[in-house]
Amino acid sequence: xxxxxQSPSSLSxxxxxxxxxxxxxxxxxxxxxxxxxQKPGKAPKLLIYAASSLQSGVPSRFSGSGSGTDxxxxxxxxxxxxxxxxxxxxxxxxxxxxxxxxxxxxx
Amino acid sequence: QVQLQESGPGLVKPSGTLSLTxxxxxxxxxxxxxxxxxxxxxxxxxxxxGEIYHSGSTNYNPSLKSRVTISVDKSKNxxxxxxxxxxxxxTAVYYCARGTxxxxxxxxxxxxxxDYWGQGTLVTVSS
Numbered sequence: 531x532x533x534x535x536q537s538p539s540s541l542s543x544x545x546x547x548x549x550x551x552x553x554x555x556x557x558x559x560x561x562x563x564x565x566x567x568q569k570p571g572k573a574p575k576l577l578i579y580a581a582s583s584l585q586s587g588v589p590s591r592f593s594g595s596g597s598g599t600d601x602x603x604x605x606x607x608x609x610x611x612x613x614x615x616x617x618x619x620x621x622x623x624x625x626x627x628x629x630x631x632x633x634x635x636x637x
Numbered sequence: 638q639v640q641l642q643e644s645g646p647g648l649v650k651p652s653g654t655l656s657l658t659x660x661x662x663x664x665x666x667x668x669x670x671x672x673x674x675x676x677x678x679x680x681x682x683x684x685x686x687g688e689i690y691h692s693g694s695t696n697y698n699p700s701l702k703s704r705v706t707i708s709v710d711k712s713k714n715x716x717x718x719x720x721x722x723x724x725x726x727x728t729a730v731y732y733c734a735r736g737t738x739x740x741x742x743x744x745x746x747x748x749x750x751x752d753y754w755g756q757g758t759l760v761t762v763s764s
Contacts, residue, residue: 564750
């Protein structure tokens, strides 16, 4: 299985901050990388697919980049509703695997 | 707007079989999408269990393959999960999700971008 490692595991930030979360794959996955946001008690929500494509309805402050083994999710200006846990997921090979999550908390 | 709704027992005895159904509304299960199950143990991360296409083609996580069966009922626009020989380690919130798909050269493939999810259902394995 391809291992996905996110950093940091948790992050404290303030409204208006620019935040970057990193995801590293244990082998090259081309651009088969997706990002999800999950709030407590809710299902994950697809934010970014294919490394950099913004899912319909997702605010443009979210962006993704990278290819191969290293990827980033950037939130350009944090809003109160962005405090949540973020997961990366590789869809390059079966089984699809997720990172361990990055918890974004209010400073 | 596509909606998915999980249903099934919230409590399963050890060594028993976990059975869940996901009803799809607002769209056809016979579309070009694949239909997945994903689980999340309390306080932990996400694990993909497996997926099915309306033709009946399936892909499973090798770590669970010997215990998992995913099936589809096109007449009811729903798909189901069975997980046998459960233990406490199978206690989790179980989600159903729609994965995008594409067809090429007469074959259809899963992109595994999960764009619609059910709300999740907690299944506890306990005697």
